[in-house]
Amino acid sequence: MEIRPYGDTLHDGAVQMSFTLPVPMSPEAKEAAKQLVHRMGFQSVSVVHMADAGEGFSFMVVYAKTDAMVDFSTISVPQVSAVQLSFYGVNAYIRREIGRKVVVLGACTGTDAHTVGLDAIMNMKGYAGEYGLERYPEMVAHNLGSQVPNETLISRAIELGADALLVSQVVTQKDVHIPNLTELVELVEAEGLRDRLVLICGGPRLSHELAIELGYDAGFGSGTLPPHVASFIVQEMVRRGIK
Amino acid sequence: MEIRPYGDTLHDGAVQMSFTLPVPMSPEAKEAAKQLVHRMGFQSVSVVHMADAGEGFSFMVVYAKTDAMVDFSTISVPQVSAVQLSFYGVNAYIRREIGRKVVVLGACTGTDAHTVGLDAIMNMKGYAGEYGLERYPEMVAHNLGSQVPNETLISRAIELGADALLVSQVVTQKDVHIPNLTELVELVEAEGLRDRLVLICGGPRLSHELAIELGYDAGFGSGTLPPHVASFIVQEMVRRGIK
Amino acid sequence: MGKINLDEKKIGHARSAATRIALSLQEFIAEHTTVAVERTVARLFGIDGVDGEGVPLPNLVVEDIVRGGGISRGAAYYIANACVALGATPLQVAVQVAEGRLALTTLPREQQGVEAFIAQLAEIALQKITERRRQREDYLAEHGEGRQPYLYVIVATGNIYEDVTQAKAAVRAGADIIAVIRTTGQSLLDYVPYGATTEGFGGTYATQQNFRIMRAALDEVGQEHKKYVRLVNYASGLCMPEIAAIGALERLDMMLNDALYGILFRDINMQRTLVDQHFSRLINGYAGIIINTGEDNYLTTADAYESAHTVLASQFINEQLAHLANIPDEQIGLGHAFEMDPDIEDGLLLEIAQAAMARQIFPRAPLKYMPPTKHMTGNIFKGQVMNAMFNLTSVLTKQGIHLLGMMTEAIHTPFLQDRYLALESARYVMNTARNLGDEIAFVAGGKIESRANEVLGQALLLLQEVEKTGLMEAIEAGIFADVKRGRFGGKGLAGVVKKAPDYMNPFPALLASRHLQTK
Amino acid sequence: MGKINLDEKKIGHARSAATRIALSLQEFIAEHTTVAVERTVARLFGIDGVDGEGVPLPNLVVEDIVRGGGISRGAAYYIANACVALGATPLQVAVQVAEGRLALTTLPREQQGVEAFIAQLAEIALQKITERRRQREDYLAEHGEGRQPYLYVIVATGNIYEDVTQAKAAVRAGADIIAVIRTTGQSLLDYVPYGATTEGFGGTYATQQNFRIMRAALDEVGQEHKKYVRLVNYASGLCMPEIAAIGALERLDMMLNDALYGILFRDINMQRTLVDQHFSRLINGYAGIIINTGEDNYLTTADAYESAHTVLASQFINEQLAHLANIPDEQIGLGHAFEMDPDIEDGLLLEIAQAAMARQIFPRAPLKYMPPTKHMTGNIFKGQVMNAMFNLTSVLTKQGIHLLGMMTEAIHTPFLQDRYLALESARYVMNTARNLGDEIAFVAGGKIESRANEVLGQALLLLQEVEKTGLMEAIEAGIFADVKRGRFGGKGLAGVVKKAPDYMNPFPALLASRHLQTK
Ligand code: B12
Ligand code: B12
Ligand SMILES: Cc1ncc(COP(=O)(O)O)c(C=O)c1O
Ligand SMILES: Cc1ncc(COP(=O)(O)O)c(C=O)c1O
Secondary structure (H helix, E strand, C coil): CCECCCCCCCCCEEEEEEEEECCCCCCHCCCCHHHHHHHHCCEEEEEEEEEEECCCCCEEEEEEECCCCCCCCCCCCCCCCCCCCCCHHHHHHHHHHHHCCCEEEEEEEEEEEEECHHHHHHHCEEECCCCCCCHCCEEEEEECCCCCCCHHHHHHHHHHCCCCCEEEECCCHHHHHHHHHHHHHHHHHHHCCCHCCCCEEECCCCCHHHHHCCCCCCCEECCCHEEEHHHHHHHHHHHCCCC | EEECCCCCCCCCCEEEEEEEECCCCCCCHHHHHHHHHHHHHHHEEEEEEEEEEECCCEEEEEEEEEEECHHHHHHCCCCCCCCCCCHHHHHHHHHHCCCCEEEEEEEEEECCCHHHHHHHCCCCCEEEEEECCCHHCCCEEECCCCEEEEHHHHHHHHCCCEEEEEEEECCCCHHHHHHHHHHHHHHHHHCCCCCCCEEEEECCCCCCCHHCCCCCEECCCCCHHHHHHHHHHHHHHHHHHHC | CCCCCCCHHHHHHHHHHHHHHHHHHHHHHHHEHHHHHHHHHHHHHCCCCCCCCCCEEHHHHHHHCCCCCCCHHHHHHHHHHHHHHCCHHHHHHHEEEECCCCCCHCCCCCCCCCCHHHHHHHHHHHHHHHHHHHHHHHHHHHCCCCCEEEEEEEEEECCCHHHHHHHHHHHCCCEEEEEEECCCHHHHCCCCCCCCCCCCCCCCCHHHHHHHHHHHHHHHHHHCCCCCEEEECCCCCCCCHHHHHHHHHHHEEEEEEEEEEEEEEHCCHHHHHHHHHHHHHHHHHCCCEEEEEHHHHHHHHHCCCCCCCHHHHHHHHHHHHHCCCCCCCHEECEEEEEECCCCCHHHHHHHHHHHEEEEEEEECCCCCEEEECCCCCHHHHHHHHHHHHHHHHHCCCCCCEEEEECCCCCCCCCHHHHHHHHHHHHHHHHHCCCCCHHHHCCCCCCCHHHHHHHHHHHHHHHHHHHHHHCCCCCCCCCCCCCCCCCCCCCCHHHHEEECCCCCCCCCHHHHHHHHCCCC | CCCCCCCCCHHHHHHHHHHHHHHHHHHHHHEEEEEEHHHHHHHHHCCCEEEECCCCHHHHHHHHHHCCCHHCHHHEEEHHHHHHHHHHHHHHHHHHHCCCCCCCHCCCCCCCCHHHHHHHHHHHHHHHHHHHHHHHHHHHHHHHCCCCCEEEEECCCHHHHHHHHHHHHHHHHCCCCEEEEECCCCCHCCCCCCCCCCCCCCCCCCHHHHHHHHHHCCCCHHHHHCCCCCEEECCCCCCCCHHHHHHHCCCCCEEECCCHHHHHHCCCCCHHHHHHHHHHHHHHHCCCCEECCCCHHHHHHHHCCCHHHHHHHHHHHHHHHHHHHCCCCHECCCEEEECCCCCCHHHHHHHHHHHHHHHHHHCCCEEEECCCCCCCCCHHHHHHHHHHHHHHHHHHHHEEEECCCCCCCCCCCCCCHHHHHHHEEEHHHHHCCCCHHHHHECCCCHHHHHHHHHHHHHHHHHHHHHHHHHHHHHHHCCCCCCCCCCCCCCCCHHHEEEECCCCCCCCCHHHHHCCCCCC
């Protein structure tokens, strides 16, 4: 099934756009905006608003129609492969399949100080009505908080016998999270811990796809709830025979 | 000079977009949005928001970076070629160069009932601090109002000995204005009046470029003021020797 | 609320001036009928359908009577007369007329039983309308009236099926009311198009079939969401009463109904449309349909600051004209709008003053509040904020019918996403400020109160002037919307007919005398 | 305004509890210094620059003194001592230390004239600061103070030159205040980076050179637009007083200055940063720099409804701590924020209550009001509306320093167009609602008033509790922002030093005793 954006008629391809051009507001700037959007492959390009954004910049609002289509039937999204269990389900699963407490370590690494997301997953009080991992009777959850260097996280993981590492990265400006996340995987591998650890990262601009690409077992984005993460950890442990 | 959209770094190509897809909200819909924007030639595509817009539609907000550039030095915009005169300037010009009153007829043609734009140009009281053409002592301006059939406009033009016709078209949905504007030119030509008339159209979605394409002498869009129009009329008359 | 300290005496004077204006107009109206009124009678008698060329049967029937010189006696008489004479139904009679086999005015007159037959046909018509009204009341009893301000959005794709998709999506996003905008130019047609239509410009044809399709769709999605979704269309125009009748038969819930709109913005002849309006309002009132008046439009051609009082004056007149058509306050959706120049310092205070004043002067009317339109530009991001201020003002001053502003107002009729975003924004603002109106008071003698009293005072002066000259004369002088219209200008004058002494139309008396109970 | 009927007695009690809390903390502060304080003294004595490895000279000097075991006597003494001994300037001394040619603690002590020399160096430093302050006052005299709420936007490209472009564009679009956000992590550096920088993440390094570059750019664009554009940077962090000093020398106008922010959100040791804070505030106060406190941040980790009173309690404490650092009310930009869950019914009423209450309790403070951030999502169109409600609340309740919300808050640090659109929207809202605050009153005993009194009551109880336990203990118990921090945990504890009886620092006494006149 080929699909295309929809404004008020099926397949009309209607798209709203806005951007700034590094030239002063002028009829030429407007025309440049139009041509630019044409070059992106749009039709019926209409620059509906132009404003002087100051300092030799002009701001444009554009409506246009794209010819681009995607075949929706071919879309497949790599998804975290775990049966979705509840709080009770996860704990029962651990008792049944693992038979000991699962040790989980979380941290906002590098210079990241955004703990709210990780806390939402880990803290007792939980998030959006779901208890956090600290509340799971069959888990031992340690939240190391913010700005934790990768080295510290690993040494603490060894010390506490962690089964899973939960890494949060919220600041993604200029892709600052990529080298930091990569470094952790490299360090884990260098320590020979990769096989024994479930490696998870999360944050609003992260996706499962990116996580896999960087060598993690799973990645969680906006809207994640604690049981999503817990379900994955325990099933991944069993799948990989981490006992 | 090659230019490209600007977010926070020169040539970063940052563009904001939003559109609706005719598929229900789902991870696949989000992925489809991403792929679609990739197909439009964007990089670093980030679907920052997805919402259920109801009835099997999903709404997307996207930020992405385009590689497209335009060479700003090659941009040229067809522009109304007239020296910009003031109210006083126009009247003096008429007295000096034409030596008789210039007769102007305006109408919102077809089914268009949006008179505000045309009134802004023609009415006594004017618009944004500029007198309308009815106030110009050297002009005789007739505003026929709304929903005027092209035939009526032409017969009144003959009757009143018009030098210029001002046609307003505000409703442009499904390009309804194009056949209507085209018809007027054809009728004017059929009547053999084309040489004796300055033909002008205007409206918020019209451009000078489009007007020329449709066979008009000039087109005026948003933000037009009465003296812009008056300046063009009188200079065009002199250029073409309409006396 | 009732928080602004308004000069109650002035309100009283203004209302009585408006009553006298309406009454004096009513004299003229009572003496006239129009081709549209007569076509409406034909429709109510069950005449529907089109001939081979697509001309509606009601038009053919009325044209036949006009041709035969009988129109001043009214279509009701000739149709019933033919039925009695031929032992046929009105529809059968109409088909014969359409096929050129019958000229109604040529049949023998003054037969026995015609009057009784007319009464019978009228009764059947009113029963159908009553039944629709009952259906609505049942739905409302089931789901409740819903909370005001009602969120009202338009669909305007030109294609009724695409409209249905968009309307359902809107309801799922929180819309309470769906209006199907008419195609540009329909109001100038002197007939009502027929059947399901898919080709309109900037709107979709108002046809009985289209009404039916949308009604069914909204009932369906409403059931799912456990609410009654109100449907709106437009009566104003050359077919005012006919569309009112169709709306009554297809259970519309609100109709834009304002002769002044047609006069000023569509250049429809004032005599014609004022007569049409009265009959259309009688039908709307009886059907339990809320009328929406068009004062908001004045502020698109006139300045909202300078002309605020013309809106109020017109509301007073429209209220009284509606009362004369037996419409209760609860069905009078008086229009006004948030159209102040966004660059005015304290513009929001002026808007609040106007909206709160209207709320207070017309306490039971479900005020129809229009968003900023004129000052909207292609800057959708600023437009979104202007609409937010409008949403806030509406919930603050407890408006009834809240038309959602679209950030793309200056660009195109709404895309699905425009409507979605508008609804989301309105839901947010109205929820976060839900009871703000009850929690603040306007400072006595302050800017808001002074402005409201200023506007009231100017409106009173204007009404007193109109009372002196008469409404038609005032329109000729251009007091509303900065537009002047002549009494004998505009479209549709030819369709105005002075009633003969033996003129007959069963409906006005029936519609006006029986007042349906809302449960 | 003063419109909410607040319990004045409770306000009085709360303020005196806060005074006692501040005073008891002050005892601890008075006994300690830190490496950052001593580096600040070095900077004020004119020591600036870096060695071959990029290590700042103030760090090398203080490390040298620490190494020599002399830090409890204070850097002032050792630097001046060396100057007198070597007949050199502080900078020359520092260069020698940097080159490893000199160990300050090894020079002969107790020389004649050291104290006088210290006094002289201090005098020179204060003169420089005074001169900057005078410059600001001249500008303000020329262009006026401007109208509150001041529109405050951030630039955060990471590159100071790109920041300049964006800042100038923002001023042209109506910004009154420009804040250059620091690169992520800078607050944990125990030194101040040097020179012009072009590589930061989510912000730009705070360096003296960067301050200078931006200051010049804003003066330039300000002249063009005939206004004084205020410049902001951050003092909080491990270099709190150093950056305050640099800010004073480069004519910054406001500084984020709050030890609690560093403790709670940066895990900086509380002893360290509370001591640093006091000295930094003395400098800010003297320089005429408005401090901005960070209570708004609490609502990013704690719930805005539940924890509203912690914001107020913290404001009371911050006010008193600022007074102890000789900062007049007019320079105390207490922070708070519009962070209520947008889905709460009547959330706007709660926000108005909180903002109006703060305005009333701290009538002369230029309150710093933060926009919604936590509940902002990728839905920029809804975000734009949430920001509009915030803008409205701000102008309604007469806030002082208004941080503009960006519709892209949840996505990226602002693009040029985000800032442009935010400014446009704020200008519109604040203009259209300019005097609304004076035109409405809150209903007595209503939701707004009750909420304000509820929050005040809770804040008083909390302050009384904190007074009992002490502030540091309260932080250990996690009363602010739902975050617990230990007295001996966090970064920078090693840099805390108990003052020796012969500790010497000329600045506190001078800064606190002389109060510059604003014209
Ligand atoms: C709160 C906040 C702060 C607080 C943080 C307090 C704290 N202790 O966390 C304070 C004020 C300290 C702060 C500071 C800064 N912030 Co900040 N901040 C935010 C804000 C407003 C909200 C973040 C938040 O709490 N979201 C709510 C949580 C619940 O959502 P979440 O993080 O997405 O988490 C969910 C999922 O992503 C997932 N998840 C997240 N982590 C993990 C980890 C694992 C293992 C798993 C499984 C799942 C998971 O599950 C969570 C629950 O569903 C955002 C803007 C916004 N609205 O998003 C900016 C934002 C994140 N901050 C930003 C920046 C730049 C900064 C600063 C550098 C400068 C500044 N602009 O102030 C500083 C320095 C911080 C640093 N070095 O890290 C930028 C980042 C830009 C980018 N894309 O890189 C943002 C987007 C704001 C902006 N537009 O500039 N910030
Ligand atoms: C006011 C208004 C009305 C009023 C018109 C009153 C009147 N007597 O003019 C009323 C209420 C009657 C009305 C009705 C309808 N309208 Co209307 N209306 C508007 C509105 C809000 C403002 C238009 C306006 O007055 N602008 C101010 C003037 C000064 O600007 P302007 O027209 O651009 O004129 C300037 C220039 O363009 C130029 N110019 C214009 N004409 C000419 C002519 C010449 C010769 C020259 C030289 C220059 C020139 O100079 C002017 C001064 O600078 C717009 C939305 C918007 N904000 O733009 C919708 C809008 C134009 N309407 C629209 C529609 C669809 C309708 C309706 C069909 C249904 C409906 N949605 O209500 C009906 C039917 C009207 C019809 N058949 O024409 C659509 C059109 C969509 C499209 N692109 O096709 C719009 C965009 C709204 C929308 N988003 O749906 N409308
Ligand atoms: C009262 C009233 N009637 C009718 C209309 C629309 O009529 P038309 O379909 O003629 O554009 C409006 C438009 O806003 C209106 O306000
Ligand atoms: C009081 C205060 N200080 C400092 C900062 C920022 O500090 P950093 O540069 O450490 O992120 C903030 C951030 O909002 C703050 O509120």
